Amino acid sequence: MWSSTDGVYSLTVTILAKAKSLVVVLPIFICSLAAPVHAERIEVKKSTITVSAAASLVNVYTEIGKQFEKANPSIQVRFNFASSSSLVSQIQSGAPTDVFAAADLSSFDKLLSTGNVVKSPKVFARNSMQLVVKPGNPLNISSITDVSKASVISLCAKTAPCGIYAATVLSRYGVVIAESKITRGIDATATLNAVSTGDADAAIVYATDAVSAKKSVATISIPAGKNVKAMYGIGVIRGSKNSKQAETFVSYVLSPAGQKVLNTFGFLAP
Amino acid sequence: MISLHGTVEVGSFSREFSIDVGNEIVGMFGANGSGKTSVLRTIAGLCPLGNGELKLGDDLVDAPAKNMFVIPEMRNIGMVFQDHSLFPFMTAVDNAAFPLLMRGVKRTAAVKMAAEMLEQFGVAHVAQHMAPTLSGGQSQRVAIVRALIGSPSAVLLDEPLSAIDEASREGVRNHIREHLVRLGVSAIVVSHDRAELDHLCTRIENYTR
């Protein structure tokens, strides 16, 4: 029969014995942490990168982010989605960002001139515009030419890339829509939502957004001759505290793995 | 003519009352809590009777058994409330003129009559003062004027002289009696001051229970 004092005594002896062995094991353990570990599930110190991306990339980049984190367990990705033009303002005001992915290349021109990036962006995808209307096309809109049948048309902000692309498409058709009929969405997603959940009759949005909206809108394609080639650019922001990890992410987006995801969501190859 | 025979019920208070007032000034004497104010409120129509009947003149104005109740604004009663209840956002003269405006008298005529009567009761000099700035005695006199001015068919006065200073009491009392006699109406005065009732009223009822 063990008395309690015996129990405590032997427990103490056991702990001290273990402690002695720890003194030997601990340094080895710490050293092993510093070495690259592949197969073992040991808690590694994670670094986080912030990726500011155009609103039209919300679905595809979230998916890329998941796959990237699986492939690079030491890097955690945090996304910040908004219209490319407002992201440019944010970055110029000093918002901490590691990677910027824009729906056009002129956003990067602006950042180059203010010194927020030092080199040209890499083009990682292409997109085009499409006309979306209410399911069933109740107003019988056949193309951009009769888009004025709609009483309210949703477009992006005049200075946002998708707004500029839409304006280009309209000018190629020679169609002018009165400002009093245009509602401007704060980003590409909101612009589409005006038709899918709101009361706008038509919107000019990215083809990829039209695809992800599925049955909530009807799509009218814009022929390639009159359509635009939206070039999406990606680059690392100057002053990023995790530039190495940021470059890793950029490489991933450009890699076959990243390109495959982009393709699945309807983006065209660069 | 006031004729009340029934149960006065206000909140948890309930008491049988029987009172008949002709062309006279009847005093109701009793301590606080005996229900005197509740009786006045019931006669005015602010509280319905529990049961019984209330007649003003020849008209039945409150009879629960017959489902009959005449709202206060149709009863043509002048009332001096215990705390005066002058409208705080009006001047003394506007307060006094209010019952006349309600009876359809044009504004200028009403204000003129009110000013004259305020003069009689010695408060003409505060006619243009806002009600909250008046002293207790002044606001009570304005309240008395307001109760008497509209040619009411019955007048109810709840502690009408409580805030008037000793020296002026007699004068105010006399004015009240003068007006009541001139109007030829039934009046009930409630007070815990026996001596005051003796001087003002023609008859006194005791409600000390």
Next chain:
Amino acid sequence: MNSVSSRTPRFVRIGALLGVAFLALPIVGLLKRVAWSTLCRQLTDVATRDAMRISLYASVCATVLALVLGLPLAWCLARMQFSGRRFVRALVLLPMVLPPVVGGVALLGAYGKSNGLLGGLLNSLFGIQLTYSLWGVIIAETFVALPFLVLSLEGGLRSIDVKYEESAAVMGATSFTRFMRVTLPLLKPSLVAGLMLAWARALGEFGATITFAGNIQGRTQTAPLAVYTMLESNPEGAYALSFLLVAISVGLLVGLRDRWIGGSSQ
């Protein structure tokens, strides 16, 4: 005036100073960004003028509509006994706690042309569309401003001593006359404070407006929407309009002075 309550402890004073600094710094920062030399030109820009015109018109209409809907509501909450009272009060407070965009989505569900409960009916029967119109702006602003007015009025109605209305009744005032001549004057402080708060809230609304009424320059683009839109394309104009809105707000608060806390002016 005793010495215990009149002496404010130092830590309280420091805390208050921090609070003041926290609130004042952004205003100062905003004023610093305004380009004073181009202020007039920016404020007379078409987009800015349109935005101010729409904002002022819609916010005033919204305040009036809030009064029409809110006064009876406040009356019933303050003076009537009815079952479901707690539910009604929660409903009144709901727009205050809902994120404004959610409010906009909810409004679409009710008054949207496409699948709104009432909106669909209005459209198919009368061809009326509330979204993307000035009326849409007014509806969105009324939705968010109504609670402020109801709360203020309800508080005011509760605090009125019923004795004044009683004495008015004895003097021959009908219920309508009592309301106009006695209740309203007594309600004036709460009414004014409530209207000002409701108007300020309506003026500043963004999320519900943009979701329900859209962002159409010259038609539904209110001042807050214009500031947001101009932030990228014309920052100078955005700061100029922001300055104007701050000036209006300050003017409003100075006009209210101490009354908006609901107490007597001191």
